[in-house]
Amino acid sequence: xxxxxxxxxxxxxxxxxxxxxxxxxxxxxxxxxxxxxxxxxxxxxxxxxxxxxxxxxxxxxxxxxxxxxxxxxxxxxxxxxxxxxxxxxxxxxxxxxxxxxxxxxxxxxxxxxxxxxxxxxxxxxxxxxxxxxxxxxxxxxxxxxxxxxxxxxxxxxxxxxxxxxxxxxxxxxxxxxxxxxxxxxxxxxxxxxxxxxxxxxxxxxxxxxxxxxxxxxxx
Amino acid sequence: xxxxxxxxxxxxxxxxxxxxxxxxxxxxxxxxxxxxxxxxxxxxxxxxxxxxxxxxxxxxxxxxxxxxxxxxxxxxxxxxxxxxxxxxxxxxxxxxxxxxxxxxxxxxxxxxxxxxxxxxxxxxxxxxxxxxxxxxxxxxxxxxxxxxxxxxxxxxxxxxxxxxxxxxxxxxxxxxxxxxxxxxxxxxxxxxxxxxxxxxxxxxxxxxxxxxxxxxxxx
Amino acid sequence: xxxxxxxxxxxxxxxxxxxxxxxxxxxxxxxxxxxxxxxxxxxxxxxxxxxxxxxxxxxxxxxxxxxxxxxxxxxxxxxxxxxxxxxxxxxxxxxxxxxxxxxxxxxxxxxxxxxxxxxxxxxxxxxxxxxxxxxxxxxxxxxxxxxxxxxxxxxxxxxxxxxxxxxxxxxxxxxxxxxxxxxxxxxxxxxxxxxxxxxxxxxxxxxxxxxxxxxxxxx
Amino acid sequence: xxxxxxxxxxxxxxxxxxxxxxxxxxxxxxxxxxxxxxxxxxxxxxxxxxxxxxxxxxxxxxxxxxxxxxxxxxxxxxxxxxxxxxxxxxxxxxxxxxxxxxxxxxxxxxxxxxxxxxxxxxxxxxxxxxxxxxxxxxxxxxxxxxxxxxxxxxxxxxxxxxxxxxxxxxxxxxxxxxxxxxxxxxxxxxxxxxxxxxxxxxxxxxxxxxxxxxxxxxx
Numbered sequence: 102x103x104x105x106x107x108x109x110x111x112x113x114x115x116x117x118x119x120x121x122x123x124x125x126x127x128x129x130x131x132x133x134x135x136x137x138x139x140x141x142x143x144x145x146x147x148x149x150x151x152x153x154x155x156x157x158x159x160x161x162x163x164x165x166x167x168x169x170x171x172x173x174x175x176x177x178x179x180x181x182x183x184x185x186x187x188x189x190x191x192x193x194x195x196x197x198x199x200x201x202x203x204x205x206x207x208x209x210x211x212x213x214x215x216x217x218x219x220x221x222x223x224x225x226x227x228x229x230x231x232x233x234x235x236x237x238x239x240x241x242x243x244x245x246x247x248x249x250x251x252x253x254x255x256x257x258x259x260x261x262x263x264x265x266x267x268x269x270x271x272x273x274x275x276x277x278x279x280x281x282x283x284x285x286x287x288x289x290x291x292x293x294x295x296x297x298x299x300x301x302x303x304x305x306x307x308x309x310x311x312x313x314x315x316x317x318x319x320x
Numbered sequence: 321x322x323x324x325x326x327x328x329x330x331x332x333x334x335x336x337x338x339x340x341x342x343x344x345x346x347x348x349x350x351x352x353x354x355x356x357x358x359x360x361x362x363x364x365x366x367x368x369x370x371x372x373x374x375x376x377x378x379x380x381x382x383x384x385x386x387x388x389x390x391x392x393x394x395x396x397x398x399x400x401x402x403x404x405x406x407x408x409x410x411x412x413x414x415x416x417x418x419x420x421x422x423x424x425x426x427x428x429x430x431x432x433x434x435x436x437x438x439x440x441x442x443x444x445x446x447x448x449x450x451x452x453x454x455x456x457x458x459x460x461x462x463x464x465x466x467x468x469x470x471x472x473x474x475x476x477x478x479x480x481x482x483x484x485x486x487x488x489x490x491x492x493x494x495x496x497x498x499x500x501x502x503x504x505x506x507x508x509x510x511x512x513x514x515x516x517x518x519x520x521x522x523x524x525x526x527x528x529x530x531x532x533x534x535x536x537x538x539x
Numbered sequence: 540x541x542x543x544x545x546x547x548x549x550x551x552x553x554x555x556x557x558x559x560x561x562x563x564x565x566x567x568x569x570x571x572x573x574x575x576x577x578x579x580x581x582x583x584x585x586x587x588x589x590x591x592x593x594x595x596x597x598x599x600x601x602x603x604x605x606x607x608x609x610x611x612x613x614x615x616x617x618x619x620x621x622x623x624x625x626x627x628x629x630x631x632x633x634x635x636x637x638x639x640x641x642x643x644x645x646x647x648x649x650x651x652x653x654x655x656x657x658x659x660x661x662x663x664x665x666x667x668x669x670x671x672x673x674x675x676x677x678x679x680x681x682x683x684x685x686x687x688x689x690x691x692x693x694x695x696x697x698x699x700x701x702x703x704x705x706x707x708x709x710x711x712x713x714x715x716x717x718x719x720x721x722x723x724x725x726x727x728x729x730x731x732x733x734x735x736x737x738x739x740x741x742x743x744x745x746x747x748x749x750x751x752x753x754x755x756x757x758x
Numbered sequence: 759x760x761x762x763x764x765x766x767x768x769x770x771x772x773x774x775x776x777x778x779x780x781x782x783x784x785x786x787x788x789x790x791x792x793x794x795x796x797x798x799x800x801x802x803x804x805x806x807x808x809x810x811x812x813x814x815x816x817x818x819x820x821x822x823x824x825x826x827x828x829x830x831x832x833x834x835x836x837x838x839x840x841x842x843x844x845x846x847x848x849x850x851x852x853x854x855x856x857x858x859x860x861x862x863x864x865x866x867x868x869x870x871x872x873x874x875x876x877x878x879x880x881x882x883x884x885x886x887x888x889x890x891x892x893x894x895x896x897x898x899x900x901x902x903x904x905x906x907x908x909x910x911x912x913x914x915x916x917x918x919x920x921x922x923x924x925x926x927x928x929x930x931x932x933x934x935x936x937x938x939x940x941x942x943x944x945x946x947x948x949x950x951x952x953x954x955x956x957x958x959x960x961x962x963x964x965x966x967x968x969x970x971x972x973x974x975x976x977x
Binding site: 190192195196197198199200201202219220221223224226227228229230231232264267268 | 409411414415416417418419420421438439440442443445446447448449450451483486487
Binding site: 628630633634635636637638639640657658659661662664665666667668669670702705706 | 854857858880883884887921
């Protein structure tokens, strides 16, 4: 990956980490290296994370507009709190097809960059047909594991790049699941990915900064 | 529509009609005219409907294999009861993207023909990327109404035909919502649809046979 | 268990068994012994199972009335196919609280006997407050296992009996999860249960009839 | 309502209001009158709302613990952002029975006060069996309307008070739906409610402070 826009997106899920501490580390590494590193915390932590100056993403936005939607995650509210992008349809938060479409509308309305997650090449193509900025292919069986998808199953990344390209050449392909080293980032880039999603690799690391610097070295 | 394979699919939903009586009428009209007419009853009525000799479809199959799935609609079970096709992701039963994919796998495994429903052209393209036999575009706001989608919003049908064609030229495009007359069937065919879905137009008709004969006349 | 109304309910889930063969076996054992044995097959198999003369249950009914509910499991349709009772909220098909309430309304409307499943004593009490005929407590971690809930965790059955009794003394308490022998049935009865749910113990047995005769011996 | 602990809970849903401005108004009225007024904003706005000093509630917490739950609303995260209580199972965000139970566990773990919403007396009793601090009965057909539940259907409040009392006398009963005036608050208190939920009555008011002062006058 040499594209200066390549994104390293750190998803904090519901991990028991300190989101601000990780955000500060990501911001420092990004400032220091010029790499693009973003953090996706819990919605309730968005404002505190954004205050660190790091690029901040939501983990999800609801397929709704302003109105009577108690308990929703309104795109405008996450933007208001400082998010500039959002994951949609993460494997831990799968959405109905019609709701992915509506969540993309909501994110676009609020000016958020969008990455729709998908399990496999067919679903990656389907997600691309809805017009997000990027699709992230993450085989569920590799998420949280030690082996990167780009190493364990390079074909799934290549096939997803091809499936997305065939549907809409303007949509980028990210990959996730098991990414934890600079080598993984390089391998993903060589397969055609322009971004990586990772979570436990940083959030549960003994030394998150060392992991981040290693990741960035693979760009 | 002049394609001899064009399908008129009558979805009985959860209507308070007599499924066997409607099935017998559909079978008679199909036999008489050579048209392809199928009936999609409640799962519990599949066997009785199939016994009439009419082409029988399920309204839904679950994204599961054999196993511990209480309350699911197993593809093999509906095939066993006589279904030869199934709707998936009807607007009244929207599925997660990953589950549409898995329901298609299940249907294929059981030898069922598949039609994935979609709201609009973008979702039609997305559904096509998953490789069903056909996609049915049905704008939710027109379902159950008096005006056919082909009349009310021809662009949505044409755009869906184009979106599906762009993704996978082997996938057919059906249309639904408001179809009730032979003219509607003709209009749908002229826009590129090779099948129509209808429900209340037949199931709630005073004279279902007359409606069916009119529909078939539009082929 | 000596109550002549004690129910042995065999849930076939989505298992790859022959539902009619198991239904015939259950019917024969019930006829032979006077025990109450019911079978809950896939909705698509209800009619074939009911034709054997066995007491037939649905695995689920949807929280809907007649109307536009494609892919639902209408209470009237399962009754029409021969079901006389239904499970609701099985751990493999958990429902929203409001939908359990509406599914109970639907089942009552169609004249179906009702058993609402629950995970633990608190949920058993909650389910009882909605007025079903019975609540079945099935700790999810024991379902499909070799050890009966009445043996592995008798307190959960006793506490559920007490929780249900405290809310509505007219509601029976069944238990499930791991039940496979006559001893399990006896143990369940001694703890206050008036019915047992089982599935793999019969559906996957090499000799279902032997298992059923053993189960009935525990009444 | 004369109980000094009586809660006026203002749910901002996904309304296009300024959450901080409303929070400041609520804080000012609470300080001025000694009444208990809380605000439940979007999760992304919790920190900003809590910073005003007003009592802050979440609209929802997910039925999860720390872990791999992307897009969830972790109880610890909303507490960390300043929430001291949470709604659960609002009619716009209905949960599975087992998930209400798990969300209550999550809220308790994070030290949050809990109010479980319910549609009717039967569901109120069911919710009470799960041991929340309070149950809020809100007939869905009255939510967002002009007529308070205590006026439109006093029996539903009285029956819910009785249903909750019968199950667990330690659980309070709140009511919602259509509450907008001090008279509504007084009427609710006379029926046995110790809290009211309202939303559009404040969030969409031309003069929220005047509405709040009127509401408080009914305590």
